[in-house]
Amino acid sequence: MPIATVNPATGETLGTFEPMGPGEIEERLALAHEAFTGQRTTGFPDRARLMLRTAGLLEEDAEHIARTMTTEMGKPLTQARAEAAKCARTMRWYAARAEGLLADEHPDPTDVADSGAARVVVRYRPVGTVLAVMPWNFPLWQVVRFAAPALMAGNTALLKHASNVPRTALYLEELFRRAGWPAGCFQTLLIGSDAVEGVLRDPRVAAATLTGSEPAGRAVAAVAGDEVKKTVLELGGSDPFLVLPTADLARAVETAVTARTQNNGQSCIAAKRFIVHTDVHDAFCDRFTEAMRALVVGDPLDETTEIGPVATERGRADLEELVADALALGARALCGAARPQGAGPGWFYEPTVLTGIGPAMRIHREETFGPVATVYRAADLDEAITLANDTPFGLSSNVWTRDEREMTRCAREIDAGGVFFNGMTASHPAFPFGGVKRSGYGRELSGQGIREFCEVTTVWRSRGRRRRRTRRLVRRPDPAPRGLPGRPAGQ
Structure with missing residues (x-):
């Protein structure tokens, strides 16, 4: 073929x-x-x-x-x-x-x-x-x-x-x-x-x-x-993006959009599950949805385009199936969840934000490879960490907080190959990159x-066997006997 x-x-x-x-x-x-x-x-x-x-x-x-x-x-x-x-x-x-x-x-x-x-x-x-x-x-x-x-x-x-x-x-x-x-x-x-x-x-x-x-x-x-x-x-990866009450919300939202939609959302280390503390959940959702809805979808060769097509027709179909399954089981789309109008004949999909995600939905367990974000509400840090770890994957993670105690707990308890605080997960030649669990x-x-x-x-080298040191005996010739014929005595 x-x-x-x-x-x-x-x-x-x-x-x-x-x-x-x-x-x-x-x-x-x-x-x-x-x-x-x-x-x-x-x-x-x-x-x-x-x-x-x-x-x-x-x-x-x-x-x-x-x-x-x-x-x-x-x-x-x-x-x-x-x-x-x-x-x-x-x-x-x-x-x-x-x-x-x-x-x-x-x-x-x-x-x-x-x-x-x-x-x-x-x-x-x-x-x-x-x-x-x-x-x-x-x-x-x-x-x-x-x-x-x-x-x-x-x-x-x-x-x-x-x-x-x-x-x-x-x-x-x-x-x-x-x-x-x-x-x-x-x-x-x-x-x-x-x-x-x-x-x-x-x-x-x-x-x-x-x-x-x-x-x-x-x-x-x-x-x-x-x-x-x-x-x-x-x-694969289904990386969590935790937003806690002390986060810089404006920076967290701006980074969240890039983290979810880089490479048209087709990245193993892209943030996919946004777990937001209840104190800032509604404000985050409003700002995040507005920013996702404003992204420019279109020809990827156009310098102004921010979201291009999904790479394969099958890939878009998989994405649509995951979203449809979630909506059928009670999830709510804050934006997107459809093919964009007038984007051309390619395999485009609108930037999408879903809330109300439950464990019965496929999207809760499976990796979404496209510009689709799921948002969860967490009552406290304990629930946020539990949700972060409630996935078969463990590639990387993002945590937004200014609280040192929360940082210590997240670094210790989140099951992932990386924990990035107040910034977006990214690979760099100087730092090891890889995952745990089913992320490899x-x-x-x-x-x-x-x-x-x-x-x-x-490579191991022996000391060798020490040679035994002995005094070397030098045999000297016997002195000539006294009175030997032809030699004066004493010479």
């Missing part, structure tokens, strides 16, 4: 690509394995030089790749440009820091002596070829945040990108090639989901990383577990992220 690029703003098919067959997949696997044998022994300065060149080329290509992303998956052009810039910054960050992050570690001398060793060093070595199964919502960033640390660690990479962003996938392979990385270091596999298992089971693939849905994560984890291969999974395991970015793609090796 052909892999197609379809513009979600128009429904127009922009191009099709034939999936790679077994022969081409084999060639790429072999090339990746061969490249690793050389790449693992290169020095950090050589890798850094290539990564910096890659970042520079990406910056030169920013407008081109931003338009490619926008026409493939519908994000507003201004956000696509920002995504490209963030990728370049992350490449530079790892180029500058990878050597230090993977430097040899030296255990405490007391522990070394206690082990009977003369010296112990803990070293980080690259694992080999890593298969990356990546999603369409941040088609550049999701790949780079894996590829930059993986390549800087000395690994090679195979990318199986989402099937609706093939042009971005091919661009990434070409980008690394133009930057001078040896053949096979970074390759794109244009394959369907049904071909992933065969690639992952190949003995030349050492590990896998996946960002995507929970079913996709379970499938990859099951195969990797059967093959005893390491995986890093970043799956392992971490991306920071030192933790680059070490996920390394083997940890303990």
Whole structure:
């Protein structure tokens, strides 16, 4: 079945690509394995030089790749440009820091002596070829945040990108090639989901990383577990956004709108469930609804557009089903809950605010991937934390309060991979990123992220057996006997 690029703003098919067959997949696997044998022994300065060149080329290509992303998956052009810039910054960050992050570690001398060793060093070595199964919502960033640390660690990479962003996938392979990385270091596999298992089971693939849905994560984890291969999974999220009485309400509302609608609401770490203390609930709802209703929906290539289309027709249908189920069970729409009038033939959906959400509704448990927010009323902090944790996901969270005691409790009790106070959840190369519960395991970015793609090796050296020191006896010749013929006595 052909892999197609379809513009979600128009429904127009922009191009099709034939999936790679077994022969081409084999060639790429072999090339990746061969490249690793050389790449693992290169020095950090050589890798850094290539990564910096890659970042520079990406910056030169920013407008081109931003338009490619926008026409493939519908994000507003201004956000696509920002995504490209963030990728370049992350490449530079790892180029500058990878050597230090993977430097040899030296255990405490007391522990070394206690082990009977003369010296112990803990070293980080690259694992080999890593298969990356990546999603369409941040088609550049999701790949780079894996590829930059993986390549800087000395690994090679195979990318199986989402099937609706093939042009971005091919661009990434070409980008690394133009930057001078040896053949096979970074390759794109244009394959369907049904071909992933065969690639992952190949003995030349050492590990896998996946960002995507929970079913996709379970499938990859099951195969990797059967093959005893390491995986890093970043799956869905239904992040809570708590607003407590001491919050700066104006800033909280402004941030809430961005947190829910960035990337057209299609972000795993987007705030989705707004849990508001009863003392400020009504004021928050009024301001939040007004701001959501005012967002400009339209052509994502238009610089003034704030909300573009949902990336796929199926995705919009899923969103509509969740909203319809909630409304049928008693939820109330404060705005939206429909397709916008006059937005064009694409897969648009109005920014939506729902209240009156109950546990029987699907939207209470399932992730909403689109510009739909659910608002809950909490009587106190205890109920707010209970609601925050009443989800199978645990990617990140946002809390708005000026009370230090409330901050301490939330940081300790909210089940999530991140807790962001008085600001919006965001990823940064310096900080570990990942979730708990059904949001996955392992971490991306920071030192933790680059070490996920390394083997940890303990190098132990014995003191050796001490040689016994003995006095060396030098045998001297006996003195000549007195009165020996021919020699005067005493000489």
